[in-house]
Amino acid sequence: MTNAPNIILVGPMGAGKTTIGRLLSQSLEREFYDSDRVIEENAGADIPWIFEKEGEDGFRKRETQALQGMLEEHAQTPIVLATGGGIVMREENRQILGEQPLVVYLYASVAQQLQRTAKSNHRPLLQTGNPRETLQRLFDTRDPLYRQVASVIVETDSRHPKNVAKKVLDAINKHLLEKS
Ligand SMILES: Nc1ncnc2c1ncn2[C@@H]1O[C@H](COP(=O)(O)OP(=O)(O)OP(=O)(O)O)[C@@H](O)[C@H]1O
Ligand SMILES: O=C(O)C1=C[C@@H](O)[C@@H](O)[C@H](O)C1
Numbered sequence: 548m549t550n551a552p553n554i555i556l557v558g559p560m561g562a563g564k565t566t567i568g569r570l571l572s573q574s575l576e577r578e579f580y581d582s583d584r585v586i587e588e589n590a591g592a593d594i595p596w597i598f599e600k601e602g603e604d605g606f607r608k609r610e611t612q613a614l615q616g617m618l619e620e621h622a623q624t625p626i627v628l629a630t631g632g633g634i635v636m637r638e639e640n641r642q643i644l645g646e647q648p649l650v651v652y653l654y655a656s657v658a659q660q661l662q663r664t665a666k667s668n669h670r671p672l673l674q675t676g677n678p679r680e681t682l683q684r685l686f687d688t689r690d691p692l693y694r695q696v697a698s699v700i701v702e703t704d705s706r707h708p709k710n711v712a713k714k715v716l717d718a719i720n721k722h723l724l725e726k727s
């Protein structure tokens with residue numbers, strides 16, 4: 548597992564990509580990156596500000612740059628990378644992700660996404676009158692795209708983060724064994 552390739556987590560807001568990514572990086576002793584944080588660091592501004600000033604399109608351009616930059620920078624040493632929920636929206640990103648050997652789709656139902664995102668107001672796309680409807684609409688569009696780029700799918704509903712991280716490691720091991 549130490550020599551396994553980059554582990555890239557995709558999935559909707561509230562799937563736990565950031566939370567599980569951190570746990571995986573600790574247990575594998577690898578560096579952890581989160582594309583949302585890298586975008587904020589590169590921009591010197593937070594995500595709500597970027598959405599307000601540059602729109603979603605401006606944010607998506609930054610997301611592609613961050614993804615490419617991180618993969619180039621860490622081409623020699625495998626990392627754990629949590630992505631933003633909308634990374635699969637751009638064809639260019641799907642192509643980049645499709646070329647990566649280990650992309651994990653953290654699946655969460657809309658009900659669970661809603662519960663997990665309710666406490667934060669840092670997700671501009673959910674600052675609407677009806678976040679449940681928004682999450683459902685995003686899910687309908689994005690679920691097939693996550694599946695398209697993923698090599699492994701792990702269900703996260705009603706599971707403690709530590710339990711999800713263990714399931715991810717088991718699923719990755721199984722996938723790598725099947726491929727070898
Ligand atoms: N398996 C889990 N069980 C319970 N709570 C969880 C679980 N996974 C994540 N959470 C909680 O849900 C919230 C959202 O998790 P997190 O930020 O990791 O999601 P994310 O997939 O990175 O979302 P985003 O796409 O918006 O970055 C956090 O408060 C986190 O503690
Ligand atoms: O699902 C999305 O489109 C987003 C998810 C977050 O991770 C951030 O990348 C941003 O809030 C947009």
Ligand SMILES: [Mg+2]
Pocket residue numbers: 564565566581583629630631
């Ligand atoms: Mg996150």
